[in-house]
Amino acid sequence: MERYIPDYDVAIIGSGPAGCACALALHNSGLRVALIDKEKFPRDKICGDAIPGQTLKAIDRINPEWGKSLRGFSERAEINSSKIFAPNGKAITLKWKMQAYNSKRINFDNFLINLIRNETSTIILENKRLNQVAIENERVICTFQDGEMLNSGIIIGCDGANSVVARQLGGNMPSKGDSSAAVRAYYSGVYGIKPGINEFHLFKELPGYFWIFPLDNGMANVGFGISGNNSQKNGDAVNLRNNLNKIITDYPGISDRFKGAKLLGDTKGFGLPVWKNKTPLSGNRYMLCGDAASLIDPLQGHGIDKAVWSGLFAAEQAVKCFKTNNFSSLQMSEYDKNLYKKIGFELARSSFILKLMTRFPRLINSFARLDTNLKLINWMARKLKI
Numbered sequence: 001m002e003r004y005i006p007d008y009d010v011a012i013i014g015s016g017p018a019g020c021a022c023a024l025a026l027h028n029s030g031l032r033v034a035l036i037d038k039e040k041f042p043r044d045k046i047c048g049d050a051i052p053g054q055t056l057k058a059i060d061r062i063n064p065e066w067g068k069s070l071r072g073f074s075e076r077a078e079i080n081s082s083k084i085f086a087p088n089g090k091a092i093t094l095k096w097k098m099q100a101y102n103s104k105r106i107n108f109d110n111f112l113i114n115l116i117r118n119e120t121s122t123i124i125l126e127n128k129r130l131n132q133v134a135i136e137n138e139r140v141i142c143t144f145q146d147g148e149m150l151n152s153g154i155i156i157g158c159d160g161a162n163s164v165v166a167r168q169l170g171g172n173m174p175s176k177g178d179s180s181a182a183v184r185a186y187y188s189g190v191y192g193i194k195p196g197i198n199e200f201h202l203f204k205e206l207p208g209y210f211w212i213f214p215l216d217n218g219m220a221n222v223g224f225g226i227s228g229n230n231s232q233k234n235g236d237a238v239n240l241r242n243n244l245n246k247i248i249t250d251y252p253g254i255s256d257r258f259k260g261a262k263l264l265g266d267t268k269g270f271g272l273p274v275w276k277n278k279t280p281l282s283g284n285r286y287m288l289c290g291d292a293a294s295l296i297d298p299l300q301g302h303g304i305d306k307a308v309w310s311g312l313f314a315a316e317q318a319v320k321c322f323k324t325n326n327f328s329s330l331q332m333s334e335y336d337k338n339l340y341k342k343i344g345f346e347l348a349r350s351s352f353i354l355k356l357m358t359r360f361p362r363l364i365n366s367f368a369r370l371d372t373n374l375k376l377i378n379w380m381a382r383k384l385k386i
């Protein structure tokens with residue numbers, strides 16, 4: 001016997017930054033919204049925990065008061081710049097204009113979902129894993145692992161890197177080996193951490209990048225990631241965990257800093273569906289956001305800001321669809337257009353720089369020697385019409 005949860009106008013699958021932003025942006029819409037996640041919150045998400053400034057700007061746009069509370073919440077370490085150490089040891093410093101901070105995702109995501117709990121009439125369903133989704137007779141039908149089903153007018157896939165919605169409706173998943181991946185660990189007592197600075201280190205001997213991001217309470221998020229291009233170049237997937245341990249225990253200039261440090265918990269890894277090119281993000285009665293739409297910046301690995309902006313634009317599009325009673329692919333493609341207008345240039349620029357660096361790996365040393373800044377990179381990208 002099929003058991004139906006009452007109907008909703010909008011079903012948002014996934015309560016990460018994309019899903020939460022979408023639910024927040026729908027708060028005054030008058031639509032019946034369900035926000036559904038397979039986990040119970042607070043839940044951890046493997047991440048570098050760097051919350052880009054654009055994330056806060058997007059929440060400001062939804063509601064300045066909520067933006068203010070997100071800017072001020074306690075479990076964070078403010079960040080004003082990133083320092084990229086090239087293989088030759090020289091560093092490029094990128095100074096952030098906007099407020100940005102690092103915050104463990106278990107706290108950051110929980111803050112967002114609590115905002116939804118306290119400030120909106122969204123129905124939050126936890127411990128509910130979506131197994132199947134189909135579009136029939138002008139409605140979306142979701143079937144969950146527990147056997148329950150749900151009808152909605154629209155589905156918004158915010159269900160992350162292994163998105164069921166993208167696989168079953170969008171056919172938009174990056175092929176295996178094409179995606180980037182990274183591992184992260186929490187440490188306390190890392191020597192030489194400069195408050196306000198996120199460090200990236202690139203090595204001659206190793207493809208990929210190593211990071212140290214300061215957190216509150218003297219902790220740090222430490223990780224190692226590799227782009228899809230590099231993992232393909234090296235045949236078998238590089239063993240990320242081993243590489244991270246090797247850097248921490250052996251690498252000159254780094255290992256000394258970890259002599260008195262303590263590993264807190266396990267080292268964990270996850271995929272980063274980075275952006276490759278403009279693919280459709282929507283179709284009849286559905287939209288994809290955040291990692292489900294492969295929107296991670298291929299150069300910086302930032303995905304939280306893209307997730308939040310895409311959630312916001314998807315919410316705006318959902319409102320238009322109900323106003324016009326039009327849920328066609330053509331109507332939905334307005335979402336793609338608006339979102340690419342906002343983040344398309346940045347994604348294309350990062351993709352270009354990554355390709356350049358993969359083809360000419362020594363370029364990063366030259367950039368570092370010149371202490372190249374974002375202004376120059378932007379100028380080059382515009383000249384090359386990226």
Ligand SMILES: Cc1cc2nc3c(=O)[nH]c(=O)nc-3n(C[C@H](O)[C@H](O)[C@H](O)COP(=O)(O)OP(=O)(O)OC[C@H]3O[C@@H](n4cnc5c(N)ncnc54)[C@H](O)[C@@H]3O)c2cc1C
Nearest residue numbers: 014016017018038047048050130159160290291302303304
């Ligand atoms: C190691 C690593 C480091 C990173 N570092 C950074 C960083 O420092 N800064 C940055 O900006 N980005 C970083 N990223 C990328 C960032 O984590 C993602 O881009 C971001 O979390 C995307 O948000 P999202 O809401 O789209 O997806 P997620 O945050 O992944 O949320 C998806 C949600 O969907 C739920 N879900 C999944 N499947 C189902 C299902 N079948 N049914 C119901 N619910 C489901 C999950 O439980 C989850 O809560 C990193 C990623 C990795 C792997």
